[in-house]
Amino acid sequence: MTVQTQPDAALPDPADFGFSVIAEDDLPPELLALAEQVRHLVEAVAHTDVEREELVAARGMVEALTERLNARRRDTTTVLKEESPQARAEYSTVINAVSGDTNPAAPPLSLERTDDGLRGEVTLSGAYQGPPGAAHGGWVAALLDQALGAAAGAAGMPGLTANLNVDFHEITPLNEPLSVEARVTGTERRKVFVSGEIRHNGQVTATGTAIMVRLAL
Numbered sequence: 001m002t003v004q005t006q007p008d009a010a011l012p013d014p015a016d017f018g019f020s021v022i023a024e025d026d027l028p029p030e031l032l033a034l035a036e037q038v039r040h041l042v043e044a045v046a047h048t049d050v051e052r053e054e055l056v057a058a059r060g061m062v063e064a065l066t067e068r069l070n071a072r073r074r075d076t077t078t079v080l081k082e083e084s085p086q087a088r089a090e091y092s093t094v095i096n097a098v099s100g101d102t103n104p105a106a107p108p109l110s111l112e113r114t115d116d117g118l119r120g121e122v123t124l125s126g127a128y129q130g131p132p133g134a135a136h137g138g139w140v141a142a143l144l145d146q147a148l149g150a151a152a153g154a155a156g157m158p159g160l161t162a163n164l165n166v167d168f169h170e171i172t173p174l175n176e177p178l179s180v181e182a183r184v185t186g187t188e189r190r191k192v193f194v195s196g197e198i199r200h201n202g203q204v205t206a207t208g209t210a211i212m213v214r215l216a217l
């Protein structure tokens, strides 16, 4: 296996494939703030134990709000272009289930470049629970899948996950800051080998490896 993370000279523009592409600046801060507020709402709904009348009233308000927000909708496949002066542009879907800042279902995980890959911090609320007090394994895997895929993308080799292996070493706690790291470890034809881990207070809770298959364009 060759460890070679040299990206292609040029990557295709998603706009050429019919996707709408927007820049980070096109996302209104008000939308980011709304998404964050709805994360609190989801957490509150998941935990609430108020009286039935309160639940009925809340449902009515949320129903009206849903209708109001649906007045104008973004295409699900809209792609976000992130530009940085040091590196090539990176693409991701705006409504990404793990990292989408404007998607209230996303924790969200945001990742920054490091010397050898990507690193980010994220806190999973009680809404991501599996066993009592612990993160659901599927969400732990989702954090790793996203970080591993993004590491391949950041190295100039965006692709799809063909294979993902996750080892759960300790429970991953809820409501605690978690660090997520990922990097490319090698390439072979279109296969990009990636590895990563999640830590809580420096202690590894889960590790993952994946094979990302580069987009055949």
Ligand SMILES: CCCCCCCC/C=C\CCCCCCCC(=O)SCCNC(=O)CCNC(=O)[C@H](O)C(C)(C)COP(=O)(O)OP(=O)(O)OC[C@H]1O[C@@H](n2cnc3c(N)ncnc32)[C@H](O)[C@@H]1OP(=O)(O)O
Residues within 6 Å of the ligand: 012, 013, 014, 017, 079, 091, 092, 093, 145, 146, 147, 148, 149, 150, 153, 158, 159, 160, 161, 162, 163, 188, 189, 190, 191, 211, 213, 215, 216, 217
């Ligand atoms: C202009 C573009 C616009 C882009 C805009 C945005 C880009 C964003 C990009 C990046 C952002 C990062 C954020 C993402 C993070 C989340 C990632 C996910 O959640 S991805 C969703 C889950 N994954 C799927 O749904 C895949 C479903 N599977 C497939 O579509 C195919 O199976 C695919 C593409 C993976 C491979 O199919 P084939 O036909 O293209 O290629 P074949 O020839 O089968 O395989 C290529 C090589 O990979 C190996 N391979 C394939 N599957 C394997 C497996 N399961 N295990 C091991 N090796 C496998 C094969 O043996 C072959 O290897 P040999 O070169 O011959 O050695």
